[in-house]
Amino acid sequence: MTNSRLPGLHNLPRAERLTRVAQAAGLDAAARAHLEAAAAHDGEIADHLSENVISVMAVPLGVATNLRVDGQDVLVPMATEESSVVAAVCNGARACRDAGGVVTEADPPRMIAQVQVTGLEDLSAARDAVLARRDEIAARCNACDPVLVRLGGGFRDVEARIVPPFLVLHLIVDVRDAMGANTVNTMAERIAPFVEEITGGRVGLRILSNLADRRLVRARAVWPAEVIGADVVDGILSAWAFAAADPYRAATHNKGIMNGIDAVGLATGNDTRALEAGAHAFAAQGGYGPLSSYEKTPQGDLLGRIELPMPVGIVGGATRAHPTAQAALKIMGATTADRLARVMAAVGLVQNFSALRALATEGIQRGHMGLHARNVAIAAGATGAQIDRIARAMVERGEIRENVARTLLDEMPRKGR
Ligand code: NAD
Helix, strand or coil, rough: CCCCCCHHHCCCEEEEEEHHHHHHCCCCHHHHHHHHHHHHCCCCHHHHHHHCCCCCCCCCEEEEEEEEEEEEEEEEECCCCCCCCCHHHHHHHHHHCCCCCCCCECCCCCEEEEEEEEECCCCHHHHHHHHHCCHHHHHHHHHHHHHHHCCCCEEEEEEEEEEECCCEEEEEEEEECCCHHHHHHHHHHHHHHHCCCCCCEEEEEEEEEECCCCCCEEEEEEEEEEHHHHHHHHHHHHHHHHHHCCCCHHHHHHHHHHHHHHHHHCCCCCHHHHHHHHHHHHHCCCCCCEEEEEEEECCCCCEEEEEECCCCCCCCCHHHHHHHHHHHHHHHHHCHHHHHHHHHHHHHHHHHHHHHHHHCCCCCCHHHHHHHHHHHHHCCCCCHHHHHHHHHHHHHHCCCCCHHHHHHHHCHHHHCC
């Protein structure tokens, strides 16, 4: 059995870490060589980004075409291992581009940091004491980050919520082009002694809230009935009504939206977990429901809308440290976090449209399975031209399984392999 005690692993150079882990886990030479080769390019960057790094997990980076956001065309880099996500954006974007593409609105980039105050007897008096010292709190927060203030960001407001038995302060901070977690966490930590002084309580947690509901992005698009078909308009309306009525369906509806948003987040070095947490917490406000909505216009076309938090940055975190993230931002031409956030909301909406169109018509499996079949063929050992041949054969048979792929591979004439 593997012993998980590997003392001092973090102090070793990466290659030696891999040796230790390979020994402990009994990795064969081929698996070890693969991990070594995978790290040849970006191993050093990976070492700086995380801990106990032994290699790099490469994820495909694709580019979605056809998207127009706020009158400007944009190529969208998407990092995802899931088949049909990039294709869905290309198709959904093409179907709405002649009707104007996607139009967006975005809140200013405001994040919330929470400060939990404990041990208070009179919560209302403590709240009043905090609000009376707003200007001093503002000055102390802004003193933490002169760079941000110079760029036009910084403290915007303090709110004091009574969440018995605690008083919870919300520092509202404009983080400009950053995702902002480190920025607001620093402010929350620095302000804590002052909060204790003015409330007489004790400060507990000091950390941002991932329910970033002061940083919402809204996007809308029209898909003309003459492009997608009047029956598809009705099918999508019915699919949306299902999600609006049933949280079991809404979870999957929103998962599809996040397929697109996370892929752009990952490609640009953003925190996909923060995006997920924000989106689902927002979707649960007032009972879990879909992040998008659809209606029929008076002309009979399909109007889709989406609204969700979009805490993303183009500075800070891995966005600047990772050359792939930098290249992805260049491909998009995103020079502000605001533009990135708007494009990501547009991707979420277009992705959702395509998923609903597939579900409401032929079902998801036909398009999905063609791409999935390729993965199964690769897992069975197919290479080069074999991959498409075996994938096609499995789709034709309606049997997409690794054992079927292996049989087909064995049956291939030697010279055809
Ligand atoms: P950061 O602190 O690295 O960068 C932000 C700082 O960059 C600002 O404070 C400012 O001083 C400076 N800056 C320079 N140019 C700027 C500009 N144009 N706009 C704004 N700031 C500019 O990064 P961050 O965005 O504060 O933190 C993001 C990281 O925090 C992510 O990697 C995330 O994973 C991590 N994180 C997340 C959580 C969470 O989501 N719960 C918690 C902790 C940390």
